[in-house]
Amino acid sequence: MKIKLTKPSILESDIENVVDVLKSGMLVQGDNVKFIEKVISDYVGVKYSVAVANGTATLHLSLLALGTGPGDEVIVPAFSYIATANVVELVGATPVFIDINKNTFNINQEEIESSITERTRAIIPVHEFGHPAYLSKIMKLSEKYDVPIIEDAACALGAEWHGKKVGSFGIAGSFSFHPRKSVTSGEGGVITTNNRKLAHFFRVMRNHGIDDAYKKVEFTRAGFNYRLTEIQAALLLGQLKRIETINDKREKIAIRYNKELNGCFFRKPQMSKHTKPSWQSYHIVLDDSVDRNRFVSYLNNCNIGVSYGAQNIPMQNYYKSKYNYDDDQFPVAKNAYLKGVVLPIYDGLSEQQVSFVIKKINSFTEV
Numbered sequence: 001m002k003i004k005l006t007k008p009s010i011l012e013s014d015i016e017n018v019v020d021v022l023k024s025g026m027l028v029q030g031d032n033v034k035f036i037e038k039v040i041s042d043y044v045g046v047k048y049s050v051a052v053a054n055g056t057a058t059l060h061l062s063l064l065a066l067g068t069g070p071g072d073e074v075i076v077p078a079f080s081y082i083a084t085a086n087v088v089e090l091v092g093a094t095p096v097f098i099d100i101n102k103n104t105f106n107i108n109q110e111e112i113e114s115s116i117t118e119r120t121r122a123i124i125p126v127h128e129f130g131h132p133a134y135l136s137k138i139m140k141l142s143e144k145y146d147v148p149i150i151e152d153a154a155c156a157l158g159a160e161w162h163g164k165k166v167g168s169f170g171i172a173g174s175f176s177f178h179p180r181k182s183v184t185s186g187e188g189g190v191i192t193t194n195n196r197k198l199a200h201f202f203r204v205m206r207n208h209g210i211d212d213a214y215k216k217v218e219f220t221r222a223g224f225n226y227r228l229t230e231i232q233a234a235l236l237l238g239q240l241k242r243i244e245t246i247n248d249k250r251e252k253i254a255i256r257y258n259k260e261l262n263g264c265f266f267r268k269p270q271m272s273k274h275t276k277p278s279w280q281s282y283h284i285v286l287d288d289s290v291d292r293n294r295f296v297s298y299l300n301n302c303n304i305g306v307s308y309g310a311q312n313i314p315m316q317n318y319y320k321s322k323y324n325y326d327d328d329q330f331p332v333a334k335n336a337y338l339k340g341v342v343l344p345i346y347d348g349l350s351e352q353q354v355s356f357v358i359k360k361i362n363s364f365t366e367v
């Protein structure tokens with residue numbers, strides 16, 4: 001039987017919740033959406049959560065809320081899912097890429113300060129693969145230069161920095177519920193914030209610009225349709241209630257990989273101190289001498305599903321041709337992009353399956 005890279009955690013009870021919505025006839029942005037917003041606010045430890053259509057929409061609205069536009073710069077890591085940079089382009093601003101830390105795959109906090117200019121409108125640290133970015137330093141820079149932080153926590157619901165949940169540090173926190181994340185609504189996202197004005201902006205902008213502070217339908221902005229459906233919210237609800245169990249199971253697998261993989265021909269992820277990752281992915285980086293295609297097809301032949309991690313964004317066609325980046329400009333990101341592999345990790349993976357993956361990887365060099 002094939003071991004998948006990932007599989008959503010969907011129980012019978014989750015399916016029943018969805019069926020209940022279908023029977024009710026109330027399909028978009030109703031009580032289930034309100035309920036998941038409340039659950040996420042309580043869990044992350046923020047005043048407001050606003051559910052939207054996907055993670056990319058959360059980043060897009062956050063940049064718009066800060067008034068980001070042409071002439072502005074937004075600092076982003078060079079290695080992330082490409083959406084982190086695309087949203088900057090989509091509001092007409094310029095992404096300023098920073099290389100990543102070799103061990104955590106997160107934005108290198110020591111390289112941010114020299115890229116802050118008068119035009120820096122925001123910094124978007126990504127908690128890549130569910131590992132918190134170095135928030136103490138990043139928040140200090142935010143204060144020193146009065147530049148707001150939008151946390152791209154797409155992969156990181158439940159992750160903690162010094163005992164505090166990510167998504168509660170910046171002016172806005174962005175979460176995704178795409179099936180590749182630990183909990184999923186099919187497509188979906190939530191923006192967390194402690195800022196009442198921002199929360200209001202998000203609510204208006206997700207719903208065609210309708211301001212519900214008025215008694216009648218009043219269109220106060222040119223908004224989007226970025227609404228989440230009740231079907232999606234109902235699917236997510238049960239997973240949110242058991243998120244600690246889901247994340248614990250993922251952590252157990254990561255701990256086993258950390259301990260039992262021999263790491264003879266690759267680098268394992270290393271965490272900053274005082275972090276609790278949510279382990280969206282377990283990402284390793286192969287040594288230069290190892291052919292990634294060979295490693296991946298070896299694992300595929302063993303019936304083990306693996307994939308690549310994230311992109312070195314400045315090396316992607318659009319960015320490279322627009323800004324003329326040199327492939328070697330972000331060497332750590334380039335290395336992670338060309339040599340990174342993510343291993344199976346999800347709550348339904350059995351102990352035996354994990355043992356099998358470990359055994360096969362450890363014997364790769366002998367093949």
Ligand SMILES: *Cc1c(COP(=O)(O)O)cnc(C)c1O
Nearest residue numbers: 054055056081083154176177178
């Ligand atoms: C998944 C992801 C996104 C985009 O989320 P979608 O829900 O797919 O739009 C953005 N940033 C990062 C880091 C992600 O992993």
